[in-house]
Ligand SMILES: *[C@@H]1O[C@H](CO)[C@@H](O)[C@H](O)[C@H]1NC(C)=O
Ligand SMILES: *[C@@H]1O[C@H](CO)[C@@H](O)[C@H](O)[C@H]1NC(C)=O
Ligand SMILES: *[C@@H]1O[C@H](CO)[C@@H](O)[C@H](O)[C@H]1NC(C)=O
Ligand SMILES: *[C@@H]1O[C@H](CO)[C@@H](O)[C@H](O)[C@H]1NC(C)=O
Ligand SMILES: *[C@@H]1O[C@H](CO)[C@@H](O)[C@H](O)[C@H]1NC(C)=O
Ligand SMILES: *[C@@H]1O[C@H](CO)[C@@H](O)[C@H](O)[C@H]1NC(C)=O
Ligand SMILES: *[C@@H]1O[C@H](CO)[C@@H](O)[C@H](O)[C@H]1NC(C)=O
Ligand SMILES: *[C@@H]1O[C@H](CO)[C@@H](O)[C@H](O)[C@H]1NC(C)=O
């Protein structure tokens with residue numbers, strides 16, 4: 001059997017196994033209300049595996065020198081096995097948001113098969129509301145938006161703009177099943193076609209985009225392939241590429257102090273920090289054999305990256321929920337997105353000038369903070385730019401009021 005055939009077998013097995021565990025898929029072309037209801041036996045099987053976790057002994061290396069401290073991972077594993085209660089969390093997620101399930105059928109040269117999606121759709125009661133599509137990344141799901149959804153759909157101040165919020169989980173994340181056909185040629189353009197088809201199905205011909213992380217990669221394809229549909233692209237993770245000529249000036253000591261800081265930060269981000277990303281985007285299946293088999297091993301892998309780009313610790317409950325929501329659909333199905341987003345070229349930001357008005361929010365507190373304003377003007381039609389020295393990689397989780405404040409300012413009458 002060829003390696004590609006193995007990929008499909010593994011994928012369809014995973015899809016079949018998980019389909020029973022994440023609730024009933026409504027195979028329909030109209031959105032149906034959806035209640036998250038994970039099979040308790042699946043949760044218990046995972047908990048049993050967690051309870052058998054074999055701690056890895058720490059070395060004498062300083063904390064985080066080789067990875068997250070073993071004591072932290074053991075403490076999270078103990079919490080997961082003994083205290084974590086998925087039922088309570090599931091009840092809150094169901095109660096707090098309006099969940100839907102649908103099938104979209106994009107008619108794009110980049111993707112034309114049917115795709116099942118889980119999404120939160122919080123329609124504003126306000127008649128003047130504008131649709132907004134929120135695109136998360138990895139390690140995350142549509143719950144990344146939990147703290148800003150209420151304030152977008154129902155702003156407390158009637159003079160602030162209101163939004164019809166659409167927050168899908170990317171296929172293979174949370175309760176959106178993995179793409180079920182061959183994924184050989186899936187790219188970020190495929191996901192752009194899928195999410196535009198969702199917005200069109202919901203009756204939102206034009207909409208605002210808010211993107212982060214891998215969702216930013218999808219957004220860049222949306223603003224090119226579906227440009228007339230996009231009112232504004234807001235991103236809290238706008239990457240500006242260091243070109244070979246920037247690098248050459250840097251190597252020759254010809255860059256300004258600001259440029260030097262930016263290039264050093266970018267090189268650190270795409271250098272050692274991105275080891276995980278290189279693995280995800282080259283041999284995700286090889287990696288997934290281990291990660292898919294060990295809930296704690298996967299949590300530790302994910303936790304390392306999560307904490308590196310956070311400016312504050314995450315609670316045990318939050319990190320376990322995040323890990324579980326990527327473990328349930330099968331880890332392979334979400335880490336593979338790196339390969340898809342980076343294809344066909346490994347350039348995050350292609351050499352294109354994006355004409356869609358672009359609002360860039362830069363949040364610091366992690367490793368990636370130097371002022372990037374001058375860099376973003378190179379590729380984007382920047383109509384709004386703001387920076388904060390906190391919030392890091394998950395500002396919608398940790399600084400929801402700052403994010404909401406900017407969105408309100410951008411769309412103030
Ligand atoms: C989890 O919480 C639910 C209520 O949300 C409760 O009924 C159940 O007993 C709890 N499970 C455990 C194992 O404590
Ligand atoms: C649900 O809402 C309650 C308060 O309304 C909040 O305490 C809780 O954190 C929310 N849970 C989620 C998953 O958003
Ligand atoms: C869908 O895409 C496949 C593969 O790219 C192609 O062979 C097929 O003709 C397409 N079908 C339609 C209806 O466009
Ligand atoms: C609502 O917003 C308007 C315009 O920004 C402001 O003048 C007013 O004070 C705000 N009201 C409240 C209750 O915050
Ligand atoms: C993929 O899903 C679609 C729609 O849900 C279904 O019609 C099709 O048979 C599935 N394909 C495979 C290979 O499972
Ligand atoms: C993937 O793309 C290649 C090159 O464009 C093409 O030869 C191949 O048929 C495609 N495979 C599928 C499954 O669409
Ligand atoms: C750049 O500066 C560093 C030290 O600041 C020096 O070691 C290096 O030789 C310089 N490179 C060039 C090309 O001038
Ligand atoms: C941005 O570019 C301007 C003009 O070249 C320069 O004066 C300024 O220092 C730059 N700012 C940063 C943060 O790089």
Ligand SMILES: *[C@@H]1O[C@H](CO)[C@@H](O)[C@H](O)[C@H]1NC(C)=O
Pocket residue numbers: 354355356357381383
């Ligand atoms: C940037 O967006 C604005 C607002 O839509 C538009 O008027 C302008 O033409 C765009 N500029 C470029 C260079 O695309």
